[in-house]
Amino acid sequence: MLKKVISIMSNSGGVGKTTLTVNLAYQLARKGKKVAMFGCDPNGSLTLFCGLDDPQKEKTMDWVLRPDFKGDYPLFPVWRDRIEGIDACLGGLPLTESTQRLVLDKRGAYLLADALEDYPLPHDVLIIDCPGTIEQLHIAALSASTDVIITLKPEDKDMDAMAKLLEWISLTRTELRLKPAPKVFGVVPNGAKNRAMHRDNLGLSDIEGLPDIMRHMQIPMFPTIKDNAYIANAAAAGLPLGIYRAGDPNNKLYEKIAVEVIKEMD
Amino acid sequence: MARISKRPMAAMFSGALNAQEGETIAQLKEEI
Numbered sequence: 001m002l003k004k005v006i007s008i009m010s011n012s013g014g015v016g017k018t019t020l021t022v023n024l025a026y027q028l029a030r031k032g033k034k035v036a037m038f039g040c041d042p043n044g045s046l047t048l049f050c051g052l053d054d055p056q057k058e059k060t061m062d063w064v065l066r067p068d069f070k071g072d073y074p075l076f077p078v079w080r081d082r083i084e085g086i087d088a089c090l091g092g093l094p095l096t097e098s099t100q101r102l103v104l105d106k107r108g109a110y111l112l113a114d115a116l117e118d119y120p121l122p123h124d125v126l127i128i129d130c131p132g133t134i135e136q137l138h139i140a141a142l143s144a145s146t147d148v149i150i151t152l153k154p155e156d157k158d159m160d161a162m163a164k165l166l167e168w169i170s171l172t173r174t175e176l177r178l179k180p181a182p183k184v185f186g187v188v189p190n191g192a193k194n195r196a197m198h199r200d201n202l203g204l205s206d207i208e209g210l211p212d213i214m215r216h217m218q219i220p221m222f223p224t225i226k227d228n229a230y231i232a233n234a235a236a237a238g239l240p241l242g243i244y245r246a247g248d249p250n251n252k253l254y255e256k257i258a259v260e261v262i263k264e265m266d
Numbered sequence: 267m268a269r270i271s272k273r274p275m276a277a278m279f280s281g282a283l284n285a286q287e288g289e290t291i292a293q294l295k296e297e298i
Binding site: 156159160163164166167168170171173174209210213216217 | 275278283288
């Protein structure tokens, strides 16, 4: 039975949402947890990161986000030759239609929450990989979640976008009257290579000052994931970093997040 | 006029801070 439903959100693209989704799932599974991943992004990046082919429409999250859904989650086992306990329900283009349905359906905001309540998954944790900008799928994900993790790149435009996401989360939690309200579990910064040293010229920023604001908002900050080519290569190979390059120091950082998640479950 | 200095972090997050405060007040009102 699900003990945690974690939405991975940001308000900008390319900031490590799907990377965190697969690596957190892997680290949780290494610690014996059964994990489901839902790809709620029309870009279908979770499919690529899992090393799978684009599924038929009936085998995507679009099937789950229907008012007449009957609990037959189209889950695919992933990386089974290397690890047990991880399944994925994939996103992709069909989700553009789901989005319209979520707007029109009277229970649109709660369709995913309804599905999980009516047809509980047998997993311990569900991780929802959300789209890059705030839209209807975010509302459905938020209303189904116990927690939100926000990924961030230390650039001004991404931090500004994250600030707006935090504002949106507060406003939406209140408007939807979610009880218990999903909490922001933490912020996971992703390093921006060495560009930070040129930040004044490029309009980039380091995250100096952010920890104080997050502390004030009682939102934990996790250590920065160091940007390196192996993360991108692992994604292209359809593997979590822990399988692609077990000795990569970033694995310890993903593991730390998994440990914090498990602490709240046990 | 275009801003020539970086936007202060506190200004960036003022909306988020206000919304969180509003949320807390709404919760307190509900509890009363």
